[in-house]
Amino acid sequence: AEPKTSFKIGWSIYAGWMPWPYAEQAGIVKKWADKYGIEIQIVQVNDYVESVTQYAAGQLDGVTVANMDALTIPAAQGHDTTAIIVGDYSNGNDGVLLKGSDQLSAIKGRQVNLVELSVSHYLLARALEKEGLALTDVRTVNTADADIASAFTSPQVTAAVAWNPQLTTMMQQPDAHLVFSSKDIPGEILDLLVVDTKAVEANPNLGKALAGIWYETLALMEQQNEAGAKARAAMAELAGTTPAMFDSQLATTFLYVDPKAAVEATRSPTLIENMTRVRDFSFAQGLFGQGASSADAIGMAFPGGKTLGDTNNITLRFDDSFMQMAADGAL
Amino acid sequence: MTALLSFKDVWVEYGDKIVLERINLTIEEGAFVSVIGPSGAGKSSLLRLALGQEAPTRGTILLDDIPLAPECGPDRGVVFQHYSVFPHLTALGNVMFGLECAQSPLLAKLTGAARRQAREEAAAMLEEVGLKEAMHSYPAQMSGGMQQRLAIAQALIKRPRILLLDEPFGALDPGIRNDMHQLITRLWTDYKLTVIMVTHDIGEAFKLGTRVLTLDKWRHDPHAPHRYGAKVVYDIPLERNKQESLSQDDATQPLSIVPDDAGITIDRFDNN
Amino acid sequence: MTALLSFKDVWVEYGDKIVLERINLTIEEGAFVSVIGPSGAGKSSLLRLALGQEAPTRGTILLDDIPLAPECGPDRGVVFQHYSVFPHLTALGNVMFGLECAQSPLLAKLTGAARRQAREEAAAMLEEVGLKEAMHSYPAQMSGGMQQRLAIAQALIKRPRILLLDEPFGALDPGIRNDMHQLITRLWTDYKLTVIMVTHDIGEAFKLGTRVLTLDKWRHDPHAPHRYGAKVVYDIPLERNKQESLSQDDATQPLSIVPDDAGITIDRFDNN
Amino acid sequence: MRWVNRHVSRSRSAMMGAIPIVLLVVLYLVIAAERHAANPSDKILPLPGAMVEAMWGLLFVPDQLSGRLLFWADTLASLQRLFLGLGISTLSALLVGLLLGLLPPVRATFGTLVTGIAVIPPIALLPILFIAFGLGETAKVALIVIGIAPFMIRDIAGHVAALPREQILKAQTLGASTWQLMIRVALPQVLPRLIEAVRLSLGPAWVFLISAEAIAADIGLGYRIFLVRRYLAMDVILPYVAWIALLAAVLDMILVWTNRKAFPWAHGGRR
Amino acid sequence: MRWVNRHVSRSRSAMMGAIPIVLLVVLYLVIAAERHAANPSDKILPLPGAMVEAMWGLLFVPDQLSGRLLFWADTLASLQRLFLGLGISTLSALLVGLLLGLLPPVRATFGTLVTGIAVIPPIALLPILFIAFGLGETAKVALIVIGIAPFMIRDIAGHVAALPREQILKAQTLGASTWQLMIRVALPQVLPRLIEAVRLSLGPAWVFLISAEAIAADIGLGYRIFLVRRYLAMDVILPYVAWIALLAAVLDMILVWTNRKAFPWAHGGRR
Numbered sequence A: 001a002e003p004k005t006s007f008k009i010g011w012s013i014y015a016g017w018m019p020w021p022y023a024e025q026a027g028i029v030k031k032w033a034d035k036y037g038i039e040i041q042i043v044q045v046n047d048y049v050e051s052v053t054q055y056a057a058g059q060l061d062g063v064t065v066a067n068m069d070a071l072t073i074p075a076a077q078g079h080d081t082t083a084i085i086v087g088d089y090s091n092g093n094d095g096v097l098l099k100g101s102d103q104l105s106a107i108k109g110r111q112v113n114l115v116e117l118s119v120s121h122y123l124l125a126r127a128l129e130k131e132g133l134a135l136t137d138v139r140t141v142n143t144a145d146a147d148i149a150s151a152f153t154s155p156q157v158t159a160a161v162a163w164n165p166q167l168t169t170m171m172q173q174p175d176a177h178l179v180f181s182s183k184d185i186p187g188e189i190l191d192l193l194v195v196d197t198k199a200v201e202a203n204p205n206l207g208k209a210l211a212g213i214w215y216e217t218l219a220l221m222e223q224q225n226e227a228g229a230k231a232r233a234a235m236a237e238l239a240g241t242t243p244a245m246f247d248s249q250l251a252t253t254f255l256y257v258d259p260k261a262a263v264e265a266t267r268s269p270t271l272i273e274n275m276t277r278v279r280d281f282s283f284a285q286g287l288f289g290q291g292a293s294s295a296d297a298i299g300m301a302f303p304g305g306k307t308l309g310d311t312n313n314i315t316l317r318f319d320d321s322f323m324q325m326a327a328d329g330a331l
Numbered sequence B, C: 001m002t003a004l005l006s007f008k009d010v011w012v013e014y015g016d017k018i019v020l021e022r023i024n025l026t027i028e029e030g031a032f033v034s035v036i037g038p039s040g041a042g043k044s045s046l047l048r049l050a051l052g053q054e055a056p057t058r059g060t061i062l063l064d065d066i067p068l069a070p071e072c073g074p075d076r077g078v079v080f081q082h083y084s085v086f087p088h089l090t091a092l093g094n095v096m097f098g099l100e101c102a103q104s105p106l107l108a109k110l111t112g113a114a115r116r117q118a119r120e121e122a123a124a125m126l127e128e129v130g131l132k133e134a135m136h137s138y139p140a141q142m143s144g145g146m147q148q149r150l151a152i153a154q155a156l157i158k159r160p161r162i163l164l165l166d167e168p169f170g171a172l173d174p175g176i177r178n179d180m181h182q183l184i185t186r187l188w189t190d191y192k193l194t195v196i197m198v199t200h201d202i203g204e205a206f207k208l209g210t211r212v213l214t215l216d217k218w219r220h221d222p223h224a225p226h227r228y229g230a231k232v233v234y235d236i237p238l239e240r241n242k243q244e245s246l247s248q249d250d251a252t253q254p255l256s257i258v259p260d261d262a263g264i265t266i267d268r269f270d271n272n
Numbered sequence D, E: 001m002r003w004v005n006r007h008v009s010r011s012r013s014a015m016m017g018a019i020p021i022v023l024l025v026v027l028y029l030v031i032a033a034e035r036h037a038a039n040p041s042d043k044i045l046p047l048p049g050a051m052v053e054a055m056w057g058l059l060f061v062p063d064q065l066s067g068r069l070l071f072w073a074d075t076l077a078s079l080q081r082l083f084l085g086l087g088i089s090t091l092s093a094l095l096v097g098l099l100l101g102l103l104p105p106v107r108a109t110f111g112t113l114v115t116g117i118a119v120i121p122p123i124a125l126l127p128i129l130f131i132a133f134g135l136g137e138t139a140k141v142a143l144i145v146i147g148i149a150p151f152m153i154r155d156i157a158g159h160v161a162a163l164p165r166e167q168i169l170k171a172q173t174l175g176a177s178t179w180q181l182m183i184r185v186a187l188p189q190v191l192p193r194l195i196e197a198v199r200l201s202l203g204p205a206w207v208f209l210i211s212a213e214a215i216a217a218d219i220g221l222g223y224r225i226f227l228v229r230r231y232l233a234m235d236v237i238l239p240y241v242a243w244i245a246l247l248a249a250v251l252d253m254i255l256v257w258t259n260r261k262a263f264p265w266a267h268g269g270r271r
């Protein structure tokens, strides 16, 4: 059969993913897609969770997602997923906020609003761990990500975990203190572009085109000149915010602008270390689903043939080959 | 003449209240039956049975010797006591409705020549009931008597085999009422209809009917008022009015012998 | 006697259709005015004006020499042509309603002795109209005539100063109708009510009224049927029935001189 | 016999009503089985076995953290919110609806406002709701009330305004004041319609309840659904939705039954 | 004069209707000013100046990339979805409602199903909905339809079933078949109520539209509201909500007007 040539890539609003819609509107997507003889549609899904579940359900061929969610949503469901771009890690884009205290320890016994079972939940667990507390020491209240900013204005809410752009908004509250952030656990919260393994195996041009788009756009937006500023301003507008706000969000996002750095991060053993931590937390929270009997239930593969967990059930793969091509200028 | 409609040991009960009791009645084709009786006796109930609107609690009703389905159809026309017409149609639309249903099974709307003809026919009928000038009025814009006449026109235009009238002329002044008498008698003779008419006007009952039925409670127990239902207590044939004798004659001649009501309304109160 | 209600150059129009035209009328306290006229003449419209349900297009209506507010109150009682009663109340509840409103401003519900008394009064009134046994029935369980009697009982129990009746006895058989005549005449004399009654029964109009009004179009233009409205074409005082003369007398005596309707209903058709 | 006249007895009616539902269930099973034949780990249309398994824990195994049986705790929490919201809405619909429907000046003054509130999607104004009502139970009940009360008010007001003019006039001739008219004529006649309005609002009420629970909650049927939604755990979502539908259907039946029993006059017609 | 009888002329009515709205606006301004006095950077209740500023760009400055005026593009997209959803719902309500209301066997068979669908909160089914209809326009329109059509169907069916029995009988004696009864007696009489039902559904329709746009969209009024909500940009949200309310109110007025003009018989009573 003819390999599939038309693909849908979903994205949702997050500082580290804004290059995608910009590339689409600036014609970069079309340029690369044409080059590789395929069609790529960049689809915005307003709700982050929905974008990932839609990918898991097969409605999208690729999606922008955090490492933990890639593992617990599509991969845990047996949807064989390949991360072809490691775009950035959160370097302060996620944080724990408290009202009335700048000490993390004050969180004990409080009610914490956050998007449950998300990276926020993970961040909270890591924060509590560092403080010698357990998740049972707080009461979590599931709060939708679009509403968490306004929820935090309510006097009833005294602790919350959120990511950007909401986090920036919430920090502007007079009484809010950032007591823990992803800066404290660098590299653990990764923002990826994942695609359906079968799709990219059947048509590697997809991977090539996406890598081409990504690094061209990153290079453009990193320019410290008028063109770069214009690109960033456009992204800010797409994200519904101002250029200044957007820049401040970028500052807490560690973008792997250089493909070489991305390749390096993907190959480094810390990735395996971090993924182990993520998966142990996920398993403890029951995120692998009812069928999973151990943290090893879901297998992961890394560059260089390294694996983690059940090798017979590998559903999440980190593939550095396309980033490598970008680094080599071979696209 | 043959039996068109027959009631065989028919009872109507609401809960433990007996309304009609052991009604045995045969109505011949072409008869004009006037039904009189005190308020609440069950006259309207009897008409509802004949219409097929309600099924009797016990007993059977035969139409052409076939048990009557609890369903009404175009063979029976009706004017209800609370004359109801279609509020969303003008007078003309109300009268044309029957014609349209018959001639246009799919849309019940006529066009072109057929429409013009139906319109003319309906307009003629409206003129006969004195509503020519209110042709384009909606029922809500009409007086009580006008709505009643509209209901009559609507039923008459179909020339149904059996016409069931529940106090059809109650809201009309004597002049118009007289015209209606002429109209109904003419249609009855011309189309050999069978008419059952409930009325409170005993003069009217005797003037128009070939037979006058009186419904009333046959016994009254003051301690258990609902125990006994109404029966046909008088059944007076009036040869004089029969269609044959009328055919050469003028149907609207005033009747000289209108019985006094005293003899007919037996126990006026406590009939409910 | 003094003028209770006066119409001064009153017109009623619906759009460009003139219904009532230049009505000038003075109704004295204690009068019993019968209103007759062809269907669609505007009799109900006249009552609606007196009730305050509608305001005249032109002209003024005075009650006790004060312009009538377009609002009806407990001084005026009414029985509508399409007799309407409260569907959610039993017969008893319907009749008691007026008493409850008067005696219990807050809840319109009575308790204890007051309730028992109101109940008795209402039951007595129901018995007078022959609904004793249907006391606990809802209107939907009553026949047409029973609902009409209920509406009468409901209006009468309040003994309103002015009683407006629109064909109140239309759905009743002659026996019950006669009882109603007695009842209304008794209440009228006992409580010195003023009654305006629309009827189609000319005998009834002359039997009960102290004055008979005939409403009709005064001119008819076949090319512009709506151009002319109805006026009072006859206004016949009947000294004989006046309250003074009745006080010792029996009000229900049959009248010997009932005029033929031919002279009164002038142009029967095309009144609409 | 013409279809309009084909009366269906109550027992047959129940049977016939079950047919399309059974058919839908069968259709689901067939499609689910097919999908599972193609992909045994399909999560979108789970087979009954998976649902039973997933629900078992929620139904009968106490939660580790709280020690509660989650399913029942969810149900209880949601029903409590629902009934509170419905109750407040019904009362205010009755009150405001009567005033609005009966009194032209009140209608003129507040009709536009009620329409305005009715058409403003409350979920768009959540931030303001959070400020006004906080994030606890009040906010959830408030969302239900704001979501359905304006609709119910308008429905009741419309019904009151449509009462036959003759009745209003007649009541006045019988000496009824505006207040008496309201409580003795309009109120009792509007009660059957109020129950009808509650029935019609049940669906929207659940919608707002679930939206509220999706936004911020730690228990409730809607909370659970939105929590497991991210894993596309249809084996939990579908039984939960079915359970909601069942609860709502039972409520609906109770309301229909109440209407028939409580207001004989509205149903004792000639039919 | 008793309050029931105080008729209010149309022009006065418009004036009186404006009063509470003006009062609310004033109340808002006072509270907002107070909050700003306490905290000049308060974002939750922005002052009019901030709103004008925030809206200016959306209203009049073309978007850099797409060249569209975002506000108008949002409005257009949302209205398109709304009208499609309303249209489909109205048509199906008319069709199914007539059948359900008029034919007892159909009611027996499908009544339960419609009730069932009506009480299932479509929000709970969102994941399935997006899977079934994709992330495009279809899913959004479908959510509106699933959200409001069952309600409208039940309302219309109830209204048809409540037509006076006498009319149905009379039509049959005049020779009307079931079909003719449906199109000539029930259909025209139910049309005014259908418009009423559309009016009552406008609010819920907006709710569903906004919910759909909140989850998967890249344009639309709801999308914009949820997009900027991350920044607590009430200076955009409030004007958007006001705009939605205005659009809905205008629609409502058009419907009322249509009802009066198109069905004179339903309003030409004695009143």
Ligand SMILES: Nc1ncnc2c1ncn2[C@@H]1O[C@H](COP(=O)(O)OP(=O)(O)OP(=O)(O)O)[C@@H](O)[C@H]1O
Binding pocket: B134, B137, B140, B141, B142, B143, B144, B145, B146, B171, C014, C017, C019, C038, C039, C040, C041, C042, C043, C044, C045, C046, C081, C271, C272, E268, E269, E270
């Ligand atoms: N809303 C309206 N619009 C237009 N015309 C109307 C309206 N209401 C009443 N009419 C007309 O006013 C005239 C008088 O009506 P009214 O009900 O007063 O007659 P009536 O004398 O009581 O007749 P009936 O004896 O038949 O009851 C009628 O011709 C009627 O068509």
Ligand SMILES: Nc1ncnc2c1ncn2[C@@H]1O[C@H](COP(=O)(O)OP(=O)(O)OP(=O)(O)O)[C@@H](O)[C@H]1O
Binding pocket: B014, B017, B019, B037, B038, B039, B040, B041, B042, B043, B044, B045, B046, B081, B271, B272, C134, C137, C140, C141, C142, C143, C144, C145, C146, C171, D268, D269, D270
């Ligand atoms: N749904 C019902 N439930 C209980 N009783 C009823 C019901 N319908 C009618 N009845 C009773 O049946 C009796 C006969 O009613 P019907 O309408 O046939 O009387 P009628 O002879 O037509 O009286 P009228 O001359 O007053 O119209 C009445 O006493 C009435 O109370």
Ligand SMILES: [Mg+2]
Binding pocket: B043, B044, B045, B081, B166, C143, C144, C145
């Ligand atoms: Mg009768």
Ligand SMILES: [Mg+2]
Binding pocket: B143, B144, B145, C043, C044, C045, C081, C166
């Ligand atoms: Mg009249």
